[in-house]
Amino acid sequence: MTDWNHRELERVRREYELDKLDEARLPEDPLLLFVFWLDEAVRSDLPDPTAMTLSTVDESGVPSSRIVLLKTIEKDRLIFFSNYRSRKAREIQKRPEVAAHFFWPLLERQVRISGQAEKLDPAESDLYFRTRPFESKVAAWASPQSEVVPDREFLEKAYGMYLEKFTGSGDVPRPEYWGGYCIRPVRMEFWQGGRFRMHDRIEYSLKGQRWSRFRLAP
Numbered sequence: 001m002t003d004w005n006h007r008e009l010e011r012v013r014r015e016y017e018l019d020k021l022d023e024a025r026l027p028e029d030p031l032l033l034f035v036f037w038l039d040e041a042v043r044s045d046l047p048d049p050t051a052m053t054l055s056t057v058d059e060s061g062v063p064s065s066r067i068v069l070l071k072t073i074e075k076d077r078l079i080f081f082s083n084y085r086s087r088k089a090r091e092i093q094k095r096p097e098v099a100a101h102f103f104w105p106l107l108e109r110q111v112r113i114s115g116q117a118e119k120l121d122p123a124e125s126d127l128y129f130r131t132r133p134f135e136s137k138v139a140a141w142a143s144p145q146s147e148v149v150p151d152r153e154f155l156e157k158a159y160g161m162y163l164e165k166f167t168g169s170g171d172v173p174r175p176e177y178w179g180g181y182c183i184r185p186v187r188m189e190f191w192q193g194g195r196f197r198m199h200d201r202i203e204y205s206l207k208g209q210r211w212s213r214f215r216l217a218p
Contacts, residue, residue: 018108021192021200023215030188030204030211034111035073037190041104053101054080056091064091070102071128077182078113079120081128083145084177092117092181100183108193115185125179130171137172138162194218 027033041049048069055065064087072079078100082088092098100113129137142159149155166172185206192200199218204211 017193017195019192020194021190021202023202023213026202026213028211028213030190030213031073031076031185033190034188037104037107037109037111038070038073038102041102041107041109044104044107046104046106049104051102052080053103054088055099055101056088057095057097058091059094064088071180074182076184078115078185079180079182081125081178081180083140083143084119084179085147086145088146098183110191112187112189112191113183113185114187115183117181117183120180120182122179126174128180129174129178134166134172135163137174138166140178141166141172141175189216 038049050070051067052070053065054068055063057063066088068080068082068088070078070080096116096118098115098117100115102111102113104110129140132140138159141162142155187203187205189201189203194200197218201216201218203214203216205214206212
């Protein structure tokens with residue numbers, strides 16, 4: 001194991017100076033700003049621009065985080081898909097409060113989101129599942145996500161079994177234990193890197209049906 005000297009880590013730094021956040025130009029609805037930033041991230045050819053860190057909490061209050069892919073933004077909903085038997089799914093079922101985080105380092109931007117997650121209607125999950133590549137549909141059947149498995153060979157055999165089952169069938173049905181979630185944000189923070197660590201931080205908070213906006217110290 002390599003030991004990192006703290007002085008070596010101290011030298012890992014850079015300045016941020018690409019852009020600023022001007023309150024006078026910001027929309028009242030934070031989702032409009034989020035869509036604009038996400039579009040810029042996609043058009044900038046950044047790697048995995050839709051990747052978000054999703055954080056959940058178990059019954060004891062212990063958090064866990066993982067990367068999932070944002071697939072759709074509809075009105076006030078951010079949508080992603082997963083296995084309903086996974087750890088994240090079990091934790092969402094018990095405590096639907098979640099946090100999501102996007103980081104686009106080449107644009108010197110990040111977005112923090114807090115809200116509640118809930119399952120999509122099965123018809124919406126069916127609609128998305130039909131758009132997935134054939135191999136990804138097979139993988140949804142083969143992987144008992146988050147469960148302990150004996151080895152890689154176990155997964156390969158399961159994949160091969162379902163691949164044989166569905167090849168030539170014309171379609172792969174959505175497993176009942178796989179589907180979508182939506183996050184309804186109640187708080188969103190937009191971070192734009194600034195020179196000398198004087199970053200711009202703008203937070204939106206939802207009260208009833210109305211968003212309020214604040215500037216936070218960096």
